[in-house]
Amino acid sequence: MLNVKSIFFARFRGRWYYPLLSALVALTLWVTALPATKALPLQDLILQGIQIIQLSKISDRQEVQIGGQINTQLLSSQFQLYRNSQIAEYVDRVGQRLASVSDRPNIPYRFQVVRDNSINAFATMGGFVYVTTGLLVAADNEAQLASVLGHEIGHIASRHSIEQMRQVAIERGLATAAGLNRNTMVRLGVDLAVNRPQSRKDELEADQRGLRNIRQAGYAESGIVGFMEKLLGQPSPPSFLSTHPAPKDRIVALERAIDPARANVGDGLDETEYRTNIRALLRSRNY
Numbered sequence: 001m002l003n004v005k006s007i008f009f010a011r012f013r014g015r016w017y018y019p020l021l022s023a024l025v026a027l028t029l030w031v032t033a034l035p036a037t038k039a040l041p042l043q044d045l046i047l048q049g050i051q052i053i054q055l056s057k058i059s060d061r062q063e064v065q066i067g068g069q070i071n072t073q074l075l076s077s078q079f080q081l082y083r084n085s086q087i088a089e090y091v092d093r094v095g096q097r098l099a100s101v102s103d104r105p106n107i108p109y110r111f112q113v114v115r116d117n118s119i120n121a122f123a124t125m126g127g128f129v130y131v132t133t134g135l136l137v138a139a140d141n142e143a144q145l146a147s148v149l150g151h152e153i154g155h156i157a158s159r160h161s162i163e164q165m166r167q168v169a170i171e172r173g174l175a176t177a178a179g180l181n182r183n184t185m186v187r188l189g190v191d192l193a194v195n196r197p198q199s200r201k202d203e204l205e206a207d208q209r210g211l212r213n214i215r216q217a218g219y220a221e222s223g224i225v226g227f228m229e230k231l232l233g234q235p236s237p238p239s240f241l242s243t244h245p246a247p248k249d250r251i252v253a254l255e256r257a258i259d260p261a262r263a264n265v266g267d268g269l270d271e272t273e274y275r276t277n278i279r280a281l282l283r284s285r286n287y
Helices: 004-032 042-051 060-077 085-099 133-138 142-157 160-171 182-195 200-217 222-232 247-257 271-277 279-284
Strands: 110-114 121-124 128-132
Touching: 060 110, 060 121, 060 128, 060 182, 085 110, 085 142, 085 200, 085 279, 110 133, 121 142, 121 182, 128 133, 128 142, 133 142, 133 279, 142 160, 142 200, 142 222, 142 271, 160 182, 160 200, 200 222, 200 247, 222 247, 271 279
Parallel strands: 110 128
Antiparallel strands: 121 128
């Protein structure tokens, strides 16, 4: 009688056994060839492979997922959301108008207001943008608010957070040959959002992208220069303006890119309308 099991195993062995064995040997040799400080045990690569991410090849989906984890950490340990639906919806509406015409419109953006009387704004990977209640009060009009949101969208479109994370991971010796552990990425993302300013090159690039964003969205381009000029007169500049290049240099670069004849053409210059939109915040005096 024919032994069906033996025949099946023989066919399997002939077709798959040796290729599979060769692949496993090659993978083992690759792992053991890594420097001692960078090598990962084979079982760790297999079990943790889905958690290891190569920053140079990170997908939009991965970026959004990791950004969501960073956002959760920031809002549970560093910042508190300003709980007013009218203000939140207003800021999100302005932000979504800008995001839809940005250089990277195909990821979901989330614009959030955090309770803080300092004047600040920042962004994390994956489309998460934050503005403080202090910044909303400091702005004169919607065009100025749009200029800040447009700038932060510029950082996201340029993937500045990812590049900065890659550089820090290399400096600290956190990256392996396979990539960076997902949990490590989240911790770095929180640290970068809170403590590390962007580079000169990144800020200038985000300024120019932000200018294009407000132009494409139909806002008056004077808003971006007007807001920076207003903040220059304060005793201590806000943290997002206190880095290199100096605010005056950034203003000069922006003015060169703006046609003076069209600087005030567009939406967002009505101060009364803006104050109406943030009325709940102004009335509370507790932001």
